[in-house]
Amino acid sequence: MPTLNLDLGQRSYPIYIDSGLFDNETLFKNHIRGKRVCIVTNTIVAPLYLDKIKTKFVNYDVDEIILPDGEAEKSLANFELIMSHLLANEHGRDSTLIALGGGVIGDITGFAAACYQRGIDFIQVPTTVLSQVDSSVGGKTAVNHPLGKNMIGAFYQPKAVIIDINSLTSLPIREFNAGMAEVIKYGILGDYDFFVWLENNIASIKVGDQKTLTKMIEICCQCKANIVANDETEAGVRALLNLGHTFGHAIEAEQGYGNWLHGEAVATGMVLASKLAVTMNLLEVSELCRIESLINAFDLPLQAPDTMTCEDFTRHMRRDKKNIGGKLRFIVPTAIGKSEIRDDITQEILQQIL
Known part of the structure; x- marks a missing residue:
């Protein structure tokens, strides 16, 4: 079965x-x-x-x-x-x-x-x-x-x-850790209890405990299956699964595919999206710190590449598939376990966090 x-x-x-x-x-x-x-x-x-x-x-x-x-x-x-x-x-x-x-x-x-x-x-x-x-x-x-x-x-x-x-x-450790960015994503965007479970099971995950990994993968697959069943072609709620990807895809495209692993770019993207939310008074600083701490526990990057400017990010983000009517759309967490789509992010706010 x-x-x-x-x-x-x-x-x-x-x-x-x-x-x-x-x-x-x-x-x-x-x-x-x-x-x-x-x-x-x-x-x-x-x-x-x-x-x-x-x-x-x-x-x-x-x-x-x-x-x-x-x-x-x-x-x-x-x-x-x-x-x-x-x-x-x-x-x-x-x-x-x-x-x-x-x-x-x-x-x-x-x-x-x-x-x-x-x-x-x-x-x-x-x-x-x-x-x-x-x-x-x-x-x-x-x-x-x-x-x-x-x-x-x-x-x-x-x-x-x-x-x-x-x-x-x-799997090489760098590849394993990069995959953990997508795991952490599910906790941030819609499952507070799972986020806490990840915080409490860092050591077991890192040593590859089979029972822990099986449960982790099952939870993530069930979360994605539930979302896809309700929105197969990303007309609505499925877009939430792109948390961190707007910034992350820009990093990958600018740095050259493969120089940053996808998960590494998504990890940084989730931190940037969380900083956006803090700047807009949508997310508590304490929750940003928890997000950064969990991401850092798997040796994932928290900072965008030094060589990328705000203009570099914006140039790539204008081609993002979520954009509607020429407006940039971002997935931002409003709390650990909750997220939403916003299209009211100004260039000034982007400049501030980048």
């Missing part, structure tokens, strides 16, 4: 969260309708898990695409590479793509699935904290452009999300 289910009517799908799922002989095949499978992964993940996943498909026609690692690889060039591979190997509408890796692999594979022959099935198999708690759930797929992150993509739901928490044991 799945751990969770994302309810989207005919597009509903299960989310499995447990240890040892990569050893399950039938789980993957239960969500594949044809006999053709293409696994998309990268040079870091492939040596660890590719063969293990391939052994689940005896008597299937399986091939793979192995991309270089890094945010810079979530590009139109690699999207075209995937398209060319699928065409050259005569994949049809009954083929299934498997995204084996972190957020970059999940996003680009999902976008390829959405576009190939106007849509084929895909399964998310996330192997990082960030992808397990956030990007693998909800159907956002995309590639980056030099002028903006995730600007070319589609809302396209997977057939299943399979999360084996054992894959986190191979």
Whole structure:
């Protein structure tokens, strides 16, 4: 039985969260309708898990695409590479793509699935904290452009999300900590009790306690599933999941994709959004301090890059997908566990906090 289910009517799908799922002989095949499978992964993940996943498909026609690692690889060039591979190997509408890796692999594979022959099935198999708690759930797929992150993509739901928490044991500490930014985000934007739970479980999380990590991932996935079920295409409440991302995406685009990890940029973005809220008398300084303390506990940056000016941020933020009518829109916390969308942030306030 799945751990969770994302309810989207005919597009509903299960989310499995447990240890040892990569050893399950039938789980993957239960969500594949044809006999053709293409696994998309990268040079870091492939040596660890590719063969293990391939052994689940005896008597299937399986091939793979192995991309270089890094945010810079979530590009139109690699999207075209995937398209060319699928065409050259005569994949049809009954083929299934498997995204084996972190957020970059999940996003680009999902976008390829959405576009190939106007849509084929895909399964998310996330192997990082960030992808397990956030990007693998909800159907956002995309590639980056030099002028903006995730600007070319589609809302396209997977057939299943399979999360084996054992894959986190191979994750470098910097990548693990970067993923914790997205975890902390859920507490700040809408779950005070979860934020307190994180404060009380820092040590267990950092040592990789299996029971603690499983509970943490389940809470995050359930929170996202609830929000997506109510707003699949981000017409309203789903935008709250972008807490910290308006500033964070600007940092990534300006610094060059991959120089700051996505989670590192989001962590700084959440601090900046919280400072916005304090400046507007929406958030208590004491709560800003708690937010900074929890983020700092996972060695995540609290300050924007010294080289970025307010004008640099604004130039990138003008392309943000949340903007309406030319107005910049920000997600700001009004308390730990509560947040809202604001479009009344003046250039003067931005200048003050940046």
